[in-house]
Amino acid sequence: MKGYLALEDGTVFEGKAFGATGKRHGEVVFNTGMTGYQEILTDPSYCGQIVTLTYPLVGNYGINDEDFESQRPQVWGFVVREACTIPSNWRSREKLEEFLARYGIIGLEGIDTRALTRRLRSYGTMRGIIATGEQDPDFLVEEARNAPGLSGQQLVPLVTSKKPYIIQGQSYRVVLMDFGVKQNIIRWLQKLGCTVIVVPAQTTAEEILAYNPDGIMLSNGPGDPKDVPYGVETIRNLLGRKPIFGICLGHQLLGRALGADTYKLPFGHRGGNHPVKDLRTGRVYITSQNHGFAIDPDTLDPDIVEVSHINLNDGTVEGLRHKKLPVFSVQYHPEAAPGPTDSEYLFEQFMQLMAEGRQNGLEVDGHATK
Structure with missing residues (x-):
């Protein structure tokens, strides 16, 4: 069956559809990772987006039971150069096309993904329509132009947990605010023995x-941080009361709670090879990233917070550290999945802050906890 991807700038790609049939709008983005398509598909941060992978062959190791980052795929469309129909891996339980069809996700293969990526990199992410069957390309372009942008959509409510749940551990108690959490964040906290309370x-x-x-x-999550004012308000009310560690969207929301502004990047950072420099040590880490917004450093109060990490590709803010409180955040994903685990030490730093909090006591409602 034919498949199409139409962009708001008038570009139309024609290929072969796989997975589900139908039509869906979304923000069209690209990810440069060479592996980890199952984790990408199920990452809640991709809710609202049509994702294209730059690596040419996808699906070659199938879908397994272990590498889910949420219970189902979260992308709104999936574009690849070639979708493998004969996966080979001892963990494989399902073909990629079967997985997408089962969850109603439209896939498109056989297009020039390099040309698509170059267009997005040159002109920025765009609204798009992915569709199957015989279609009028001009009409699809018009639909893409009329589709809602990513900002203004309430995406976090689509992916957050419906009610609190607790995963028991042996050490510290961590409340995890679920803005669209990746399961590997929870796995890391469990690995460190924490009791995880997901809310x-x-x-x-x-x-x-x-x-x-x-x-x-x-936690991480999808969309524009400006569309999550309730999260910002909660974080603002938590400052100084307990140690806080923010990741990705959580980092952006923390920045906004500290008075900073956020803005949309031209094409975002999505992949597993982004170099980030720790400004205190000078050490460079290779990081896993998936975000389209960033904190404006000019809006940070230098008396309150400092930029702890920067992206060496474009100089954007990759980390924050409060100067007085046990509060820090990073724009990238220390839990990876997929990607390098260079930054897993940040979980240990969080554990250390919790240990110091227990020892020294923090104030809750104006009263010392110790």
């Missing part, structure tokens, strides 16, 4: 503190 995105500060946590984790 929906709209949980209030008072409800979070009622769990008596040792620390608070702010």
Whole structure:
């Protein structure tokens, strides 16, 4: 069956459809990772987006039962150069095309993904329509131009947990604000022995503190941080009361809670090879990233917060550290999945802050906890 991807700038790619049939709009983005398509497909941060992979062959190791980052695929469309129909891997349980069809995700193969990536890199991410069957290309372009942009959509409510749940551990109690959390963040906290209390995105500060946590984790998630004002308000009310560690969208929301502004990047950072420099040590880490927005460093209060990490490709803010409180965040993914694990040490830093918090005590509602 024919398949199409139409962009708002008038570009139309024609290829072969696989997976589900139908039509879907979304922001068209690209990811440069060479492996990890299952994790990319199921990453809640991709909700609202049509994702193209720059690596040419996708699906060659199938879909397994272990590498899910959420319960189902979260992308709104999937574009590849070639979709493998005969996967070969001992863990494989399902073909890529079967997986997409089962969850109603449209796939498109056989197009020039290099040309698509160059266009997005040159002109920025665009609204697009992915469609199957016989279509009028001009009409698809018009639909793409009329589709809603990523900003303004309420995407976090689509991916956050519906109710709180607890995963018991042996050490520190961590409340994880779920803005669209990747499961590998939870796995890392479990690996460190933490009791993980996952709460929906709209949980209030008072409800979070009622769990008596040792620390608070702010998860990744989809969309524009300006569309999550309730998260910003909760974080602002938590500052100084418990150690806080933010990742990706959680980093952006923390920045906004500290008074900073955020802005949209031309084409974002999505892949597993982004160089990030720690400004304190001078060390460079190769990081896994997936985001389209960034913190404006000129809007940070230098008396309160410092930029701890920068992206060596474009100089954007990759980390924040509060100068007085046990609060820090990174724009990239220390839990990886997929990608390098160079930055897993950040989880140990969070553990250290929680240990110090237990020892020294932080204030809750104006009263010392110790």
